Amino acid sequence: MSRIKIHDKIFEPFISAEEIDRAVSKVADQITKKYRGRKPVFIGVLNGCFFFATDLMRKIDFSCEVSFVKVASYVGTQTTGNVRQLLGLDQKVAGRDVIIIEDIVDTGNTIEAVTEIIANMGAASVSVATLLMKPKIYSKNIDIEFVAIEIDPEFVVGYGLDYDGFGRNLNQLYVLSQAQNLKSDEDMLNIVLFGPPGAGKGTQAIKLKEKYDLVHLSTGDILRNEIKNETELGTLAKSFMDKGELVPDEVVIDMIGNCLNENESAKGFIFDGFPRTTEQAEALDNLLEKHSTEIDTMLSLEVDDEELVDRIIKRGKESGREDDKNESVIFNRIITYNKKTAPLKNYYDEQGKYHAIAGVGSVDDVFDRLTSSIKS
Numbered sequence: 001m002s003r004i005k006i007h008d009k010i011f012e013p014f015i016s017a018e019e020i021d022r023a024v025s026k027v028a029d030q031i032t033k034k035y036r037g038r039k040p041v042f043i044g045v046l047n048g049c050f051f052f053a054t055d056l057m058r059k060i061d062f063s064c065e066v067s068f069v070k071v072a073s074y075v076g077t078q079t080t081g082n083v084r085q086l087l088g089l090d091q092k093v094a095g096r097d098v099i100i101i102e103d104i105v106d107t108g109n110t111i112e113a114v115t116e117i118i119a120n121m122g123a124a125s126v127s128v129a130t131l132l133m134k135p136k137i138y139s140k141n142i143d144i145e146f147v148a149i150e151i152d153p154e155f156v157v158g159y160g161l162d163y164d165g166f167g168r169n170l171n172q173l174y175v176l177s178q179a180q181n182l183k184s185d186e187d188m189l190n191i192v193l194f195g196p197p198g199a200g201k202g203t204q205a206i207k208l209k210e211k212y213d214l215v216h217l218s219t220g221d222i223l224r225n226e227i228k229n230e231t232e233l234g235t236l237a238k239s240f241m242d243k244g245e246l247v248p249d250e251v252v253i254d255m256i257g258n259c260l261n262e263n264e265s266a267k268g269f270i271f272d273g274f275p276r277t278t279e280q281a282e283a284l285d286n287l288l289e290k291h292s293t294e295i296d297t298m299l300s301l302e303v304d305d306e307e308l309v310d311r312i313i314k315r316g317k318e319s320g321r322e323d324d325k326n327e328s329v330i331f332n333r334i335i336t337y338n339k340k341t342a343p344l345k346n347y348y349d350e351q352g353k354y355h356a357i358a359g360v361g362s363v364d365d366v367f368d369r370l371t372s373s374i375k376s
């Protein structure tokens with residue numbers, strides 16, 4: 001389980017579904033012991049209680065009734081202050097044993113008002129069952145008899161509870177992270193550096209990495225390193241790379257996932273030579289979402305095919321890169337690029353992130369074009 005983002009905030013996993021289930025069972029047992037044979041009426045306070053109420057009621061096996069209300073609050077007179085009213089109560093509570101079901105008791109303002117209203121309607125008894133309680137800030141005198149889980153005064157979401165409308169559907173609880181600024185989107189700069197083999201991605205990536213203090217992830221470099229070290233991954237990758245074909249998606253996606261995990265506090269990433277297929281781009285989006293971030297821009301270095309072949313052959317002579325020496329392998333790489341990789345432009349264009357950058361001219365000229373595109 002990893003951290004999630006809701007609106008502008010990062011939340012950490014807090015209480016698992018299993019732990020919640022145990023706590024709910026505990027409360028169900030306590031209620032069963034006390035109320036069996038008394039035919040109480042449960043009144044759930046919406047919206048937040050809907051998970052807890054459902055799971056709790058499933059564990060209650062004696063005769064009872066269930067109903068739901070909403071709490072409306074409006075500003076009253078100076079003396080009455082904030083007035084609360086129950087909406088939707090379709091249940092006669094006079095003379096009945098009532099158990100109010102709440103998601104969370106924080107200051108206790110809400111539950112105090114609800115309890116008072118129900119008591120004033122002539123209930124024989126009123127007790128409260130809440131999923132969560134923050135005893136350190138609870139400031140009322142009403143006894144909260146059934147508490148599934150006590151928590152410190154932190155903000156939580158999930159299992160019915162929301163942050164500004166969202167998060168209710170999560171089946172476990174998350175807590176607002178202490179590390180909001182560690183990796184918020186605004187601070188990070190994530191770039192997909194795109195272009196055919198020989199477009200100058202590697203050269204420009206090094207300069208971008210220095211200027212913006214980014215982590216440079218080149219799948220090609222990582223794989224060449226694996227090949228050099230004769231690892232299992234290297235051997236597998238070599239069989240594809242030698243032919244100018246793409247290494248399978250699962251292999252590179254796993255590699256990138258590991259690199260992201262190893263660079264938790266990075267200011268951003270340059271993805272160089274990855275993604276190369278739409279499947280990889282989707283996988284990258286999912287990975288980044290888990291890290292509460294996303295791709296900011298896709299910078300596509302555009303160079304025509306003839307120029308590319310010239311450049312790659314020259315590079316092959318200088319660096320000795322195997323896949324740069326053989327002309328048919330070079331052609332196959334360019335064909336593969338045009339067939340499988342170039343369609344990625346559409347993928348990023350649909351997200352408004354695709355930016356074509358002329359990849360011809362001096363290294364500095366191209367770099368200037370890249371940085372002014374990033375700024376805008």
Ligand code: IMP
Pocket residue numbers: 048103104105106107108109110111154155156157161162163
């Ligand atoms: P109280 O009236 O201060 O006890 O607050 C109760 C209400 O505040 C709950 O019914 C929730 O709607 C909201 N609330 C309090 N704490 C949290 C939290 O940690 N997460 C989500 N909602 C909360």
Ligand code: MG
Pocket residue numbers: 045046047048049102103104110
């Ligand atoms: Mg509530």
